[in-house]
Amino acid sequence: MSQYRTFTAADAVEYAKRFGSVDDPSALVSAEEIGDGNLNLVFKIFDRQGKSRVIVKQALPYVRCVGESWPLTLDRARIEAETLVEHYKYCPEHTVKVTHYDPALAVMVMEDLSSYRIWRGELVRGAYYPEAARQLGEYLAQTLFHTSDFCLHPHQKKAEVARFINPELCEITEDLFFNDPYMNHERNSYPVALETLAAELRDDNELKIAVAGLKHHFFAHAEALLHGDIHSGSIFVADGSLKVIDAEFGYFGPIGFDVGTALGNLLINYCALPGLLSPREAAEGRELRLNDVREVWTRFAERFTALAAAETRDVALAWPGYVNAFLQKVWADSLGYCGTELIRRTVGMSHVADMKNIRDEAMRTECIRSAITLGKRLIIAAPHIENIDALIARIRQNG
Ligand code: SR1
């Protein structure tokens, strides 16, 4: 019976030899800990030739970026592995392959994606992957449709909701997305020059009612098995290929949360580009990002609609017109959650490289200001933005 202990690099090599499913386990000789996320240890396992062969990921019993003062359930490793396995079933092209996991050790073994790069890093340096947005839309449609009531038998759906109960990780989202930025909180941080703008978030009752509605929806609407943290740092890209990783926030929640988080991270990059690139490159990059936003939504909605037409099992949910009505609600939810992602990544705790990498302080402040303003406008206007063209017009108006 395995018992939890925190892995050293040597432990990770031994583990990969036993459970890495490589043809020649004895060839695995070394490991490097490469985790740069907020939560876990991630080991790359190398063979004698220095080629990386598999990834071993282990959850720590606390939040890595904070330390032992913030304990966190190890069950998140099971949730992550089982979410990825479930998503792989429905979208193997765009989900990392988990080959083994052990809930007691909070460890999983995954395919090595060394030929890929983290999408956020690529977006920050202005590299363009023309197929990535469409592929992300496909991933969202396949995973969210196939784990929803459109597709699962009601008994199976309820059992799945129970399997993916993830209260501690949900609580992080509930706090970081929907509470902290709208109150004074020690986890918040933003440029001093933006104090007035931050205070406006705390004092704006219309905004706070809209955010409360989004949080309530996040609490209460078990629509599909979400990834739960689908930002550009949870996505690997290569020429013509995209793979999603890091699903420890998986749970049954509102579909618009995943779609909105994905869109929000593209728009954070849109807001940051003037601080990251030359004016001409930034202008071009921003047009590409708007196109990415269009592609993610359009592909998601088209594929979800097509899947619903072909595969809906529930008799009422199959009635003509219902899937369109449902997607209208998902659209409005997505815009609201997109707005909360823009704000929590700039005012709250989890800042991202798009903004952090802007060297000029005044420029960084202006880019952050633009993200906060856009986030606020999207949250309030979400129910009135009719379609993708109207969204893109609003983003352009934000400047
Ligand atoms: C305490 S964890 C902070 C953030 O890191 C994760 O990647 C999630 O985005 C979470 O909100």
Ligand code: MG
């Ligand atoms: Mg993550």
